[in-house]
Amino acid sequence: MRYRQSLIPTLRQDPAEAEVVSHRLLVRAGMIRQVARGIYDFLPLGLRAVRKVEAIVREEMNRAGAQEILMPAICPAELWQESGRWEHYGKELLRIKDRHERDFCFGPTHEEIVTDIVRRELHSYRDLPLNLYQIQTKFRDEVRPRFGLMRGREFIMKDAYSFHADFADCQREYQNMFATYQRIFDRCGLLYRPVEADTGAIGGTLSHEFQVLADSGEDAIVSCDKCDYAANVEKAELARSPESDVQSPKSHATAPLRKVHTPEQRTIDEVATFLGEPRERLVKTLLYVTDTGALVAVLIRGDHELSEAKLKNVLSCQGVALADEAAVVEATGAPLGFAGPLGVKASLIGDWALRGTHGLVCGANERDYHLTGLDQERDLSLLRFADLRQARAGDACPRCQGGVFTAHRGIEVGQTFYLGTKYSTALNATYLDAQGQQHPMEMGCYGIGITRTVAAAIEQHHDGNGIIWPAPLAPVDVYIVPVNWNDAAIRQTAEELYTKLGGAGLEVLLDDRDERPGVKFKDADLLGIPLRVTIGTKTLARGMVELKGRTETQATEIALAEVVATVARAHKGAASA
Numbered sequence: 001m002r003y004r005q006s007l008i009p010t011l012r013q014d015p016a017e018a019e020v021v022s023h024r025l026l027v028r029a030g031m032i033r034q035v036a037r038g039i040y041d042f043l044p045l046g047l048r049a050v051r052k053v054e055a056i057v058r059e060e061m062n063r064a065g066a067q068e069i070l071m072p073a074i075c076p077a078e079l080w081q082e083s084g085r086w087e088h089y090g091k092e093l094l095r096i097k098d099r100h101e102r103d104f105c106f107g108p109t110h111e112e113i114v115t116d117i118v119r120r121e122l123h124s125y126r127d128l129p130l131n132l133y134q135i136q137t138k139f140r141d142e143v144r145p146r147f148g149l150m151r152g153r154e155f156i157m158k159d160a161y162s163f164h165a166d167f168a169d170c171q172r173e174y175q176n177m178f179a180t181y182q183r184i185f186d187r188c189g190l191l192y193r194p195v196e197a198d199t200g201a202i203g204g205t206l207s208h209e210f211q212v213l214a215d216s217g218e219d220a221i222v223s224c225d226k227c228d229y230a231a232n233v234e235k236a237e238l239a240r241s242p243e244s245d246v247q248s249p250k251s252h253a254t255a256p257l258r259k260v261h262t263p264e265q266r267t268i269d270e271v272a273t274f275l276g277e278p279r280e281r282l283v284k285t286l287l288y289v290t291d292t293g294a295l296v297a298v299l300i301r302g303d304h305e306l307s308e309a310k311l312k313n314v315l316s317c318q319g320v321a322l323a324d325e326a327a328v329v330e331a332t333g334a335p336l337g338f339a340g341p342l343g344v345k346a347s348l349i350g351d352w353a354l355r356g357t358h359g360l361v362c363g364a365n366e367r368d369y370h371l372t373g374l375d376q377e378r379d380l381s382l383l384r385f386a387d388l389r390q391a392r393a394g395d396a397c398p399r400c401q402g403g404v405f406t407a408h409r410g411i412e413v414g415q416t417f418y419l420g421t422k423y424s425t426a427l428n429a430t431y432l433d434a435q436g437q438q439h440p441m442e443m444g445c446y447g448i449g450i451t452r453t454v455a456a457a458i459e460q461h462h463d464g465n466g467i468i469w470p471a472p473l474a475p476v477d478v479y480i481v482p483v484n485w486n487d488a489a490i491r492q493t494a495e496e497l498y499t500k501l502g503g504a505g506l507e508v509l510l511d512d513r514d515e516r517p518g519v520k521f522k523d524a525d526l527l528g529i530p531l532r533v534t535i536g537t538k539t540l541a542r543g544m545v546e547l548k549g550r551t552e553t554q555a556t557e558i559a560l561a562e563v564v565a566t567v568a569r570a571h572k573g574a575a576s577a
């Protein structure tokens with residue numbers, strides 16, 4: 001690529017609308033432009049990075065035995081009505097009508113479409129298994145599209161769907177895809193963790209999110225410092241014995257239950273400070289309403305956070321929401337901030353960390369009063385316990401001996417998921433076994449956010465000067481900076497190197513602009529190209545040029561005759577790092 005013939009509209013200023021680093025740098029580096037909220041143009045260098053991710057994904061999916069297809073972006077409502085998702089999907093589904101007033105949607109995922117292909121074409125156990133994937137533009141009508149490519153409305157995704165005769169074969173393919181995803185993100189040069197994801201009622205370990213670690217990540221995750229276990233804090237299992245928790249207040253002295261005056265002290269922090277008690281000796285009583293209208297009082301230690309995902313699973317319901325003020329007043333007979341477990345008109349459930357504890361503080365269900373000396377075994381002997389809280393750094397790992405959680409932020413770039421027969425049953429995708437018996441197919445699905453992976457790579461790899469592409473995702477490999485384009489000798493050398501490096505299989509951007517060297521260096525850093533070759537007057541007089549890696553502070557002089565071999569070697573090293 002020659003800079004002057006390319007569209008690389010770099011900016012000196014940060015775009016006002018950009019909230020995260022990847023968005024800011026992609027816009028400043030002239031790689032994307034916003035067209036509408038959450039909808040972007042990919043300019044040449046941005047598209048090159050996208051294509052790099054796609055190529056890695058495609059190669060590894062093909063190697064794993066999956067076959068690429070392309071399904072329509074515009075999907076007929078009928079198939080979505082068959083699965084029931086037309087009604088249930090909500091407003092993220094962009095519904096449209098054609099000129100005949102027929103309903104369609106812009107596909108946010110393609111379970112229905114792919115299951116329709118398979119039910120029409122496959123009928124026998126001999127046809128199975130099958131794994132079909134596509135790389136395609138998707139649309140999800142996010143309420144608040146933000147963070148550039150991290151949470152756009154239109155985005156490019158790789159979605160794969162596998163079909164099997166039985167669960168065992170589906171499990172086998174799940175492991176195959178899991179290993180494939182590890183190869184993909186390894187090859188992308190990203191630091192990531194596969195974390196166990198919520199499987200709802202199914203349970204087990206057949207759902208993983210692939211999280212790229214970055215401080216700006218939206219997801220809070222924990223990982224064990226000893227074994228491979230990692231999970232979203234909302235979902236991470238916790239060791240269930242209170243003895244494993246050094247902060248458990250079990251050792252506190254037993255005391256009689258006492259009502260104490262706590263005027264206007266409502267929050268955990270207010271009450272803890274007012275009574276001079278540590279937060280872990282307080283009990284939070286949270287009132288929740290389930291999707292079936294049941295009212296539940298959830299007890300959590302004052303220093304812990306409730307996981308609504310765990311609560312939902314424990315209660316076996318589709319959704320939970322905090323009760324509104326009126327419901328709290330009715331159930332407790334007190335204003336907000338004084339709810340407690342004794343006498344509350346709701347069913348009770350407590351987090352494991354509260355089992356066997358005493359000397360606790362809770363709300364008294366009376367304005368301006370709390371109770372002290374609460375004893376679980378004496379006062380709440382019938383309390384049902386479950387793992388309800390979010391995990392945090394320092395918690396003991398449930399899978400190994402002596403492992404402890406560390407906390408990270410992550411960006412979800414991929415997910416593997418066991419679907420079971422949900423779609424095959426709804427859409428009647430069945431096969432005949434060897435005995436002629438009909439069964440619904442077992443299914444798995446496997447997604448990778450292609451454009452999101454590009455953004456995540458930047459969130460993980462950047463500095464104050466710009467992007468630092470992992471070499472495998474870089475839009476080009478080498479940036480040639482002739483410091484003075486009007487110098488005939490420099491220009492001639494630049495042209496020669498451009499041709500030779502290109503001939504050696506490298507992708508090269510030649511900065512042939514009539515700009516000051518400072519401008520070119522700034523742009524080279526901003527664009528994040530892994531290698532920079534600088535041709536200057538003095539070095540060239542000695543038959544040398546300068547080579548510098550994007551993260552190196554010092555350039556190295558190399559003889560002109562050595563440039564191609566040296567750069568090719570450096571590129572190979574960076575690509576396999």
Ligand SMILES: [Zn+2]
Pocket residue numbers: 224225226227228229397398399400401403404
């Ligand atoms: Zn562990």
